[in-house]
Amino acid sequence: MLLSVKNLRVSYDKIRALHGFDFHVNEGEIVCIIGANGAGKSTTLRAISQLVPVEQGSTIEFMGENLFKYTADKVVSQLGISHVPEGRRIFGNLTVMENLKLATFSRKDSDGIHRDMARVFEIFPRLDERKQQKAGTMSGGEQQMLAVGRAFMSGRRIMLLDEPSMGLAPLLMQGMFDALRQINEEGTAILLVEQNARMALKFAQRGYVLETGNLVLEGKSSDLMGNPEVKKAYLGG
Amino acid sequence: MEFFLQNVVNALQWGSFYALIALGYSMVYGVLLLFNFAHGDIFMVGAYVGFFVATGLLLLVSSLGLVSMPGWVVLVLVILVAMFITAFVGVAVERIGYRPLRQAPRASAAITGLMIGIIFETGNLALLGARRLSFPELIETTTYTIGGVTVTNKRIMIVAVSLLLMFALHQFVQRTKWGMAMRAMAYDFAVVPLMGVPLNSIAALTFGLGSALAAAAGILFGVAYPVLSPYMGIVVGWKAFVAAILGGRGSILGAALAGFLLGFIEIFVATIFPSTLRDLIAFSIILLILVFRPHGFFGEAHTSRLRL
Ligand SMILES: Nc1ncnc2c1ncn2[C@@H]1O[C@H](COP(=O)(O)OP(=O)(O)O)[C@@H](O)[C@H]1O
């Protein structure tokens, strides 16, 4: 098991956002967490990336190791857990190239960096064309490519994706998920968080359904897609 | 015309001090969204560190019989060593004073900054007493007269060293990965750890760089005005702070330009109006500029700084 989360509880100012969430991701797998706005999806990813403190009793293990021993930057640079945050959050004042380079800040393997950089430009030729452009002046779709490319450069064992489809036109969205599948096929596991349940379940092998901080359903994507409650609540009937 | 040029020379010198100090305010504010109100006192500490390094170095030179070591070599060494030492003072200020307050209300950090400044001032008094130290004369003054304008070698050196340091800082921020991380932090703090960048190191670096520049300013100031005082950083520090605001949030170019502009405004206001009104009028002009450019020269009205 690559990532194992047990009894995850997170509170913001005494209001609990996650009430003991259990889930796991296997090596090479694509797993999704679906749920409405405010369900606690982003909070889950933030907890893995060590951006929010978790409550006593929560455990997160990565490759059998206690993840809480690592600070946020070490989670990325030493464990290889990359995170594409909600709303892309690219550095608009840096160029495309600088955004990608920054993501290798703590990497020492210059050969590997070169190879990965070349791969990013293969997967997203658009970024190659725009290398020297200020990232803030790119379109939403291009910024999403950059956000994923940046994550690809920073860590490769697992990629945490927070609503990558948000604000993308259907065609761009399809392109994005095709790219993500390629990245996955090259060995990176994916934990995808989405409000767009149809897209997420089509993409992932397994899924978890989160409702106001509680796990309500889990299973294979095909089973979840056939589940009447999921259909009613998340797939529009 | 000669009168004008003479004042230009003065303004460039004062502008150099303001610009070097303003850069520290501006970088720290840009990267950490924090006004380091102890920064003026770090300028003072830098001047004193420079004093002790210079005194020690002169002793060493004479005891080793290296009488032939030229004064400017000593000066360069003093500047570099004092910048290095003062950088660690800045790092300590961040680590001890500000880091525990990252999540605290901004007012707490402001009060802490003022407190740290007072500690530096009174600590200096307690350690060294009330006697005024005199910065050693490292280079002899040579005066040149060009077309009726007198310029000393010291003034030329002060302006040249300041410009060189600003250029070096600019290169560092634009070309190195640490500079890139600083720029990224200024844009969107919360996402930087996700790039595998240790925030605390970048915060420390920012303080270190700003403090090193303030130390350089302190030594250059000591070269021009050799009498050091524990309170020498207060007024100069406030003025540099205003220059940093005028330059725009976190803008290096802005802080440098605004520092020089402040030097010019001050000097030229003093040539027209009675010198008692100098600060009043100079600051009124700056306020007026800020009315029309509320974010300063290069400040941005908006940056995304949401929590992740
Ligand atoms: N920074 C925060 N401060 C306070 N409450 C928050 C914060 N972030 C999220 N929350 C709350 O936590 C709950 C879960 O939010 P989130 O994880 O962002 O949900 P999702 O990503 O599923 O939309 C919501 O009730 C939200 O209002």
Ligand SMILES: [Mg+2]
């Ligand atoms: Mg969310």
